[in-house]
Amino acid sequence: MRPHAFPLVVAATIGACAGPRNAPALREPTPIAATEVAPAPLETARGVIADAPFRHSPPTAGAVTPVPTAPVTVTRLRNGIPVIVAKQPSRFVALRIISASGAETTLQAEHIDCLTDVLRDDTKTRTFAQIHEELASFMMPEPLIERLTDGRMQLSAATLAEKASAGIDLLADILLHPSFNEQNFARRRNQFANFREQQIDDPVLVSEHVIRRALFGKQHPYGLENLAPREIRTFKVAEVAATHARLLNATQVAIVVAGGVSEPDVLPMLERAFGNLPRGPESRTVTVKPWDGPRIVVVDKPGSTLVRVASGFIGPSPRSSDFEATEVALGALADPAGRARTLVDEILAGSITSKTYSYPNASAMIWLMPVRPDAVGRTLRELDHLLVNLTEQGLSEEELSLARTRGAAAIAASFATASQAADEYALLWRMGLPVDDVAKAVARYSFLDLASVRSAGARWLDTRKMRVVLVGDWDAVRDPVTSLDWGPVEVHGRDGKVRIEGPIRASH
Amino acid sequence: MERATRVGKNEGHCTKESLRKAALGVTVITALALAKPPLAEAESAGSNPSGRAKAAVGPVERTLPNGLTVIVEEDHRTPLVSLALRYRAGEANVPPPFARGTATVATALMVRATEHVPEGEYAKLLARAGASKMESWTSADAISFGVTLPAEQLALPLWLWSDQMAFFDKAVDDTALATARARFREQRRGTFAGSPLARIHRFAYEELYPVGHPYHDGADEAPEAVDAVTREGVLAYHERCLTPDRAILSIVGHVTTAEVFEQVGRYFGPIPRGTTPPLPVPEPVGLSNEIQIDLEANIKDATISVFWATPRLLTTDDAELDVVARLLAGQQTAYLWWALVDEKKVARTVRVRQMSGQSGSVFQVAVEAVSGVTAPQLLSAFDAAIDAVKMRHPTPNALRLATYELLVHRVHALDGAATKAYTYASYAGLVGTASYLLHDFERYDHIANDPVVDALARLIPRDRRVVLLVTPSASAPPGGERKGRRVILAARQ
Secondary structure, three states, rough: OOOHHHHHHHHHHHHHHOOOHHHOOOOOEEEEOOOOOOOOOOOOOOEEEOOOHHHHOOOOOOOOOOOOOOEEEEEEOOOOOOOEEEEEOOEEEEEOOOOOOOOOOHHHHHHHHHHHHHHHOOEOOHHHHHHHHHHHHOOOOOOOOOOOOOOOOEEEEEHHHHHHHHHHHHHHHHOEEEEEOOOHHHHHHHHHHHHHHHHOHHHHHHHHHHHHHHHHHOOOOOOOOOOOOHHHOOOOOOHHHHHHHHHHHHHHOOOEEEEEEOHHHHHHHHHHHHOOOOOOOOOOOOOOOOOOOOEEEEEEOHHHHEEEEEEEEEEEEOOOHHHHHHHHHHHHOOOOOOHHHHHHHHOOOOOOOOHHHOOEEEEEEEEEEOHHHHHHHHHHHHHHHHHHHHHHHHHHHHHHHHHHHHHHHHHHHOHHHHHHHHHHHHHHOOOOOOOHHHHHHHHHHOOHHHHHHHHHHHOOHHHHHHEEEEEOOOHHHHHHOOOOOOOEEEEEEEOOEEEOOOOOOOOO | OHHHHHHHHOOOOOOOHHHHHHHHHHHHHHHHOOOOHHHHHHHHHHOOOOOOOOOOOOOEEEEOOOOOEEEEEEEEOOEEEEEEEEEEEOOOOOHHHHHHHHOHHHHHHOOOOOOOOOOOOOHHHHHHHHOOOEEEEEOOOEEEEEEOOOOOOEEEEHHHHHHHHOHHHHHHHHHHHHHHHHHHHHHHHHHHHHHHOHHHHHHHHHHHHHOOOOOOOOOOOOHHHHHOOOHOOOHHHHHOOOHHHHEEEEEEOOOOHHHHHHHHHHHOOOOOOOOOOOOOOOOOOOOOOOEEEEEEEOOOOOOEEEEEEOOOOOOOOHHHHHHHHHHOOOOOOOOHHHHOOOOOOEEEEEEEEEOOOOOOOEEEEEEEEEEOOOOEEEEEHHHHHHHHOOOOOOOOHHHHHHHHHHHHHHHHHHHOOOHHHHHHHHHHHHHHOOOHHHHHHHHHHHHOOOOHHHHHHHHOOOOOOEEEEEEEOOOOOOOOOOEEEEEHHOOOO
């Protein structure tokens, strides 16, 4: 048996390193002196500790020292593909390649999901093994290819800056020239169907998915319902290949590059890799109107001892002047140390997660909560109470001040790494916003006032517009839910059938 | 020496040199990633009148006279600073007879109020200062706090955290304790109810680790167990474990090293060191037989989970098992997945992982059956697949890709100051220096030339494991229910 003693292994590991990687022995930490002498000793459990005057109030902020930032540029390849380049001091380069929006029906959405798996296999000129050899040699993680909720497909990748050129060539090959090998396709399709089978049993995912359908309607591109895994198993490779061709055209694709590469350096690389992509049709504008289905949707999971509650609203578009005000209002409502304290401390079986899904012409603003079945009625009444209170009285000065700072700080922190910056600029492009909207958004937060938050709250967070999804045992929650008198309830049975229960008359 | 001998046994498959080359790419590139980007220095040097421009290379480590380890790395890419405070004491260090959950409740109370920070002000003060990330978490081995905020607000978390360390006890009253317990209990209840298999780790850990080992009852306690957490326990844990000599403060961002040391000395310097010696590191454990446990859970199809107690975090064997997990069910190589999902078609998914811990690690294989396959059938198929895997010797390239797959995300994550701060604090807590980071990657140089065969024979043998056979049952309680247990003597296999 080999020794596993921790210091021995550390020492052996360091000792075994030779040549340029030979590291110094573990350093002895250097003591530094404490700078404060206790002026007023205080007895505590641990002994005598200095209760100095500076401990009695929070410290004031130091001087601000600005950090210079390189400008973000927007240019186009010869075939019209827009390229956003945000140079940052980093050893890495992060890329986002955004496709056209191509999921207007459930079937199309599932084809895109299947395609994202298929694109992980070989290309017309590279085997799977070759691709991963190259990824490893460029120190690139396997690219993440996913369907976004607005129906676009996005490839996210990162490479060492000095390997950017070869990395971009590889990514273009993966994205543009898949082999669509029949055997690989069958394997990926099977994996995808298995994955869906797991997903449809996950109550959190189900609640998140169904709340968007409850807001927009299952025929709307933002509220599409997933197919049963059985149907996925019938997909044909030609259908998925056609989806691929539809999504990747120069008219609707965009590329974002962030990190340790400049625009003059990266443009020739992108031109070589994506410059020959042909143009395609213009994108269609998606209009949004609230779905007029029941306010409460239940996904019945008999025997569940916990109910996953998702509640949400159709919110303003990120391009709307109401967007930040509505987010601030919703954030204040979900604050566990503030308005949501009763909810979190006394009612819920866990914490509240608030999420905003952004679309070009709308947003979905959602709360997710775990609740015991016996607390479902109280939870929904408390939500209703919080919303009525907000729309009638608005926020306090303190809440607004806190929310403004939080919003601006979140924006600042979103650009800390190349990868984060790439994500943010990709989102701006998808929303149809200019790259300088970052600075404007910070300013918009600072200009928010009580009246604007209150009026935005009243417009968008009206309790009568709230939709609620409950994933849990319907028998256990039927009485408290129907006694709310929020109108009929749409119940999705375990057998897959949908029925309407409860009173036909709605009080609101 | 033993390591070198073992590497030389199967030269036909994989040489020491090829393995070293495989890992070399990772370590060299890690060094590159950790080095300051030239642009950062150039740009900041030309534009920063405050003298912050000249960035130190790599982390600077010092220790206050009271034992607090302080790590600083200047990173002037953004106007932010990330801080991480890690105490080398988690749930496993709660002194007897106090209940498990004490460390978690103590952590919640520390961010709720301290003597100079009124209730609820911790989060509000940080939010008002522009903090974008506020985290606190508890594990068996450590508790940690983290925050990222504008660099000019550096003093605020130092003030808050030093108050937590030195002025905690008077803020702990019965109301606060009851609220923290209730929230924690409901969170656990939510975890249990949300996952039909939430308790399986508890069943396994009870078998893997003997009574008295810090991990024996450390996993997935029942929600009601939280009610046993008392004020006395919380204060005893704080008094014993949350002392400067058990803490590491790591700061990465738009700061100057001298300024940080001055501020840290001001806030933490006067706090006296602890008086209780740390608990001894427990001896490595191992089973002498195979233990099979029958469970029922409210799941659709049968599953099996197989566990081994394995060498602790940061050992070379720990690294080897990391790689073995990737070879069995990774992205590029997946011997077990290929056998059970693609070839025999008895499983829907296969997950393999080495869960590394300070007082011991656990290697886990979890296999989910397709409809109609029972747990015992799945176990038979699994054992047959493992026998076949012994014949599939990984090529040097497969090893290289498995190592790359394992480490590449860790390397990229180091681009973020918050990740760096947390990583430095972790290494300093575990081995005494943040600079261990590179050596950690170098562990992968020393993996056996045929790690799967070596691991199966030496680290994860069939006759020294815990097998959980989970059968679907709609009437099973949340988290799963234990129905039977049998010991299969090693000699009979």
